[in-house]
Amino acid sequence: MRIIFLSYEQEARAMSLLAKKFDKGGDEVLLGQCDYYDFNDTWGVHDFFDSEQFGSWVDSANEHERLFKKDWEVDWSYLKRFEKEYCVTKSIQQLLMTDPIIARHHHFRYPYYTPIDKQSRQYYWLEVILKWCEKVKKEFDPELAVTFGRNYLIKNVFAQFSESSKLNMCTIIRSRVGKTCHVVENFGYGTSKSVKKFVNNEQDGEGFEDARKKVNNFQQSGDEKGLYNAKSYDKIKKKNLYTNTDIVRYVINRTKGFILSAVRNTNSLDFWNQNSFYGQSLLTYAFFLTIAAKRIKYRLSNKFREDIPDRPFIYLPLHTIPESSTLTLTTEYYEGDIIRYVSKELPAKFIVAVKENPNMVGLRPNHFYKKISSIPNVEVLDPGIPSKRLITLSEGVTGISGTALLEASILGRPTHCFGHPEFEKILDYQGHSGFASFVEKAKKQEHPRVNRKVIKYLQYISEHGHELPLRDIQTWKDEGSIRGQIQDMENMIKQFVANNSEIK
Numbered sequence: 001m002r003i004i005f006l007s008y009e010q011e012a013r014a015m016s017l018l019a020k021k022f023d024k025g026g027d028e029v030l031l032g033q034c035d036y037y038d039f040n041d042t043w044g045v046h047d048f049f050d051s052e053q054f055g056s057w058v059d060s061a062n063e064h065e066r067l068f069k070k071d072w073e074v075d076w077s078y079l080k081r082f083e084k085e086y087c088v089t090k091s092i093q094q095l096l097m098t099d100p101i102i103a104r105h106h107h108f109r110y111p112y113y114t115p116i117d118k119q120s121r122q123y124y125w126l127e128v129i130l131k132w133c134e135k136v137k138k139e140f141d142p143e144l145a146v147t148f149g150r151n152y153l154i155k156n157v158f159a160q161f162s163e164s165s166k167l168n169m170c171t172i173i174r175s176r177v178g179k180t181c182h183v184v185e186n187f188g189y190g191t192s193k194s195v196k197k198f199v200n201n202e203q204d205g206e207g208f209e210d211a212r213k214k215v216n217n218f219q220q221s222g223d224e225k226g227l228y229n230a231k232s233y234d235k236i237k238k239k240n241l242y243t244n245t246d247i248v249r250y251v252i253n254r255t256k257g258f259i260l261s262a263v264r265n266t267n268s269l270d271f272w273n274q275n276s277f278y279g280q281s282l283l284t285y286a287f288f289l290t291i292a293a294k295r296i297k298y299r300l301s302n303k304f305r306e307d308i309p310d311r312p313f314i315y316l317p318l319h320t321i322p323e324s325s326t327l328t329l330t331t332e333y334y335e336g337d338i339i340r341y342v343s344k345e346l347p348a349k350f351i352v353a354v355k356e357n358p359n360m361v362g363l364r365p366n367h368f369y370k371k372i373s374s375i376p377n378v379e380v381l382d383p384g385i386p387s388k389r390l391i392t393l394s395e396g397v398t399g400i401s402g403t404a405l406l407e408a409s410i411l412g413r414p415t416h417c418f419g420h421p422e423f424e425k426i427l428d429y430q431g432h433s434g435f436a437s438f439v440e441k442a443k444k445q446e447h448p449r450v451n452r453k454v455i456k457y458l459q460y461i462s463e464h465g466h467e468l469p470l471r472d473i474q475t476w477k478d479e480g481s482i483r484g485q486i487q488d489m490e491n492m493i494k495q496f497v498a499n500n501s502e503i504k
Contacts, residue, residue: 002142004032008151023056036063063129079123102122129153129157137158147170151327172489174228180468182465191425194464195425201456218410226388308390311349314352315391316354316397316398317357325401342435353394391404391411399417400419401421418430425453
């Protein structure tokens with residue numbers, strides 16, 4: 001079988017080891033590097049490939065060089081042809097928005113990522129990458145594409161190949177329950193067929209009662225306990241999101257990066273000038289210092305509302321941007337637009353309780369908060385308030401595709417999503433068309449009740465998932481531990497292949 005492994009930055013290390021396993025088993029493998037600046041080998045993965053004697057990989061280095069040419073022109077006929085032939089769940093424009101480097105206008109990171117000088121250049125760069133993806137697909141002709149997670153553009157392009165052709169997709173995603181990961185065949189865009197089939201099965205099986213106990217345990221646990229051990233939960237529990245030590249450490253690390261950038265000024269990355277990926281280094285360094293300053297200001301004079309609203313409210317948690325929730329799992333890319341939409345659809349006396357994501361303090365600009373705070377029935381809450389407390393006290397939870405929606409379903413609150421999370425089908429309502437029904441259910445203010453499908457979903461995760469520190473694997477945090485996990489990932493993929501008769 002021909003298998004293409006799609007990796008981004010540091011996850012290429014684990015991916016290459018996994019690819020070698022399948023190569024030794026008789027499969028034909030190719031690793032596709034999905035970060036455009038791979039040519040610069042910022043992460044040292046090329047040296048790692050050499051040390052592991054792994055040579056079956058490709059990147060888009062040659063395509064990157066074309067970005068700097070002055071005699072470029074968008075091939076609109078190609079983009080139209082590509083959209084017609086391959087795009088199923090996302091259009092060309094939506095594919096463009098899955099990339100935080102090409103589409104930079106919706107995630108507040110200027111000057112870290114510089115705006116491309118002309119709008120049409122965005123489409124030219126998209127065209128170049130799409131042609132590279134199509135070339136790799138046609139030349140290698142993979143039967144299976146394997147990814148860790150769902151970011152960014154190139155993985156999304158291959159997901160469209162999978163939707164429109166016979167290419168099978170195998171994505172290992174975090175289940176959002178502990179450290180458990182599971183495999184999905186649809187890139188995790190909405191609920192996969194295998195999960196739907198399991199959840200809709202009327203027979204409960206032996207693990208159903210264990211899953212019910214997990215629901216009860218989560219409901220009875222404290223406010224600060226989430227479904228998985230995110231760092232922010234510990235900080236919220238200690239009522240100290242950003243300590244002085246945290247801020248100083250952040251500044252030190254960014255200063256080190258700035259100095260290293262100056263020392264290692266190689267290839268086409270000019271330290272004194274912005275390039276097509278990053279801003280001018282001094283401006284970028286100033287950008288990071290501004291983030292630190294905003295976090296100090298947050299500690300000294302918190303402008304967010306720190307108490308619970310005294311009126312009925314719909315809870316709307318914001319996301320870390322950019323991440324898969326706002327790049328891949330939705331076609332709603334502007335959270336401000338969602339807040340405005342929700343606010344105008346609510347009945348009298350109801351308010352929207354918007355809580356900032358703890359990771360975004362200092363990153364999101366102040367004008368964002370001022371705009372949404374000016375809406376009469378919108379309250380912007382302190383990111384230090386436990387999300388679980390807000391879920392419990394709310395009349396319902398809405399959002400794009402965040403974990404709070406899954407937690408709300410376990411806590412028995414009405415749920416609604418604008419995106420397509422992997423647990424979409426266990427939520428009560430979806431999309432703009434389902435929002436009015438969601439509001440009607442929230443207005444009834446009924447006693448919390450857990451849908452049977454929620455318990456079945458947790459049962460599926462328990463029975464088909466594997467404990468994997470996927471984030472550590474993607475960042476190569478603990479090499480010794482990760483090497484020990486490669487066999488587990490190989491087994492997960494082989495089991496996936498065995499369960500799918502369509503795959504040879």
